[in-house]
Amino acid sequence: MGVFLLLLVLIGLETSKAAAQSVGVCYGIVANNLPPAVEVIDLFKTNGIARMRIYNPNQATLEALRGSNIELAIGVPNEEIQSIANDISSAANWVQNNIINYANNVIFRYIILGNEISPNDPTSQFILPAMQNIYGALGNLQNQIKISTAIQLSLLGSSYPPSQGEFSPDAIPYITPIVNFLSTNGAPLLANVYPYFAYISDQKDISLEYATFTQQGYTDIGYQNLFDAMLDALYAAILKTGASDLQIVVSESGWPSAGGEGATTENAAAYYTNLINHVNSGIGTPMRPNQSIETYLFAMFDENMKPGATSEQYFGLFTPDKSQKYNIASIN
Template identity: 40%
Template sequence: MMILVRMNAPIILQFVTPLLILLAKPTGSVPVGVCYGRVASNLPPSSDVINIIKSNGISRIRLFNADPEGLRPFSGTGIELMIGIPNEVLPTLANGMISTSINWLQSNIFSQVSPTQVRYLAVGNEVLLKDTFYSQYLVPAIRKLHLALQTLGLADKIKLSSAHAASVLSISYPPSSGLFDPNLLSVMTPLLQFLSETGAPLMVNVYPFFSYINNMRYVSLDYALFKSPFPEFDQSLGYDNMFDATVDAFIYAMEREGFVGIPVVVTETGWPTAGGNAASAENALAYNGNVVKRSLNNLGTPKRPGIGVEVFLFDLFDESDKGGEEVERHFGIFKLDGHKAYEIGFN
């Protein structure tokens, strides 16, 4: 496949550095993280939540907001965290001095948990589609935060990125045709440049469930659930599930813009247990169980075999107060009493 080169970017940064990142990636299994959404009024006490997480061998958690009530219980637990920086904070960080970002990080995050527990900062969530007003502030805020982390001596430890919906791709099928929405490139291109420079991953939210529900005429349930008996071939690569196809579509889309080797982290993926068509504990186990198995076995995708995809399953518990369709409130892997909604393992 032809690789497009952005002539205004240094070749070494664009190609050699990301390639070295890939070559240096460890060959062991990739731990599976879980999202801890807290849009609910009936969640278990924090001490019980930590016990559930640790007793099930879960070592990474994604928190969507840097609020003290959510962060403080994780202090000293050894659990690695992905912490979200809300969309509405982006203008303040983008327009402020580096000291503004330093103060925000210290006041909102590092005063609650040690920097050693922070693996990622997810700056904004689905900004390009959900909160377009903040799009112009996304990359400037990320760069200010990076300078702040450099000042604090934490830039090598904590990686900065931003989570995006799969619909930032205007073309996702077949995977080799993956293409970012041209209307979003004014933000996506400088973001990819930053990720390439710093070795940070592209963060994407991938939901084959919704792809199936919204395109049942073209997408089979078996393909969404990793149960397809026959692979679909694209440039000699065989795809038997939508998860791999979607991740590879992002990889091809990045290459099409001249960026090779940027890792992909799936910041949200999951399957509901109730509330709609195909939503059941059986299907949730089939989907999430296969996602876990692929990460733990370091399978990777057809385009990047043997390079395990880091994932964060959605969600720790059902979120009773979420808006939208009923199905949105039934992604919980655990019941409120700590028992599993279905028998999934994490190690």
């Protein structure tokens, strides 16, 4: 597949505006060459991107979002979670400074406490009480803003076949009370879902076509793409905790354009384009059919200071100079 007009699909034509609302973009700032927040918000608006995820309450970003009508998923930094869990006044101050002070003209969708916290991380014991304290501090905003956490799929001890998905023994005592809290309060569980990393770790059993939604036909377990299989393994695991009605929001998913095995502009364009089409289609997954899948693309920009593998720096839809990486169409 050639390089595709990515945001033509992201934004959608006039006939698919409702569907396009399923897709947002993560705005990470682990870089020293990104444009000012005001320009970033303008770029979101120009390209019709209606939802944003940020990882900390960056004040410049919050100010730039005023009056934008962009729905925001805002993160509580991992290092602040313990104090919020242990001190109700700390939670109240965080909500006042980062939510209430902006709530009149910034649309908050989620508050995310913890990003990819492992059950073995000392911070894990503070996630649920921090969620509870933030929820309490929201007061009359409790029905408007949902509290959640973003997990990685390494919490699964089994994921194949998807119907046999279950959390690992270490993860069960960590995630079960969190799932119960979310279910009680009508909030989704957020999950970072990356077929790219599954593909590069097991190319013997996972084809590029299966990982990028370009496979023709179904596997012997009834799946046409790896994204659905990963998502359904998580749904199966959640069912085993007793939460039959819990929804999953895909809080990150993406494919790098450079820096690693399979990381090419063509593969990234194919993945993003097909992912957007799929989550907006309303087809759902085999276990959760006939529904769109709220998904946040990772990420708005390449981030030149991201640690880890080189590919981590090349997940952007845009380069830091705001150029469109994938020959993106402009729709005005």
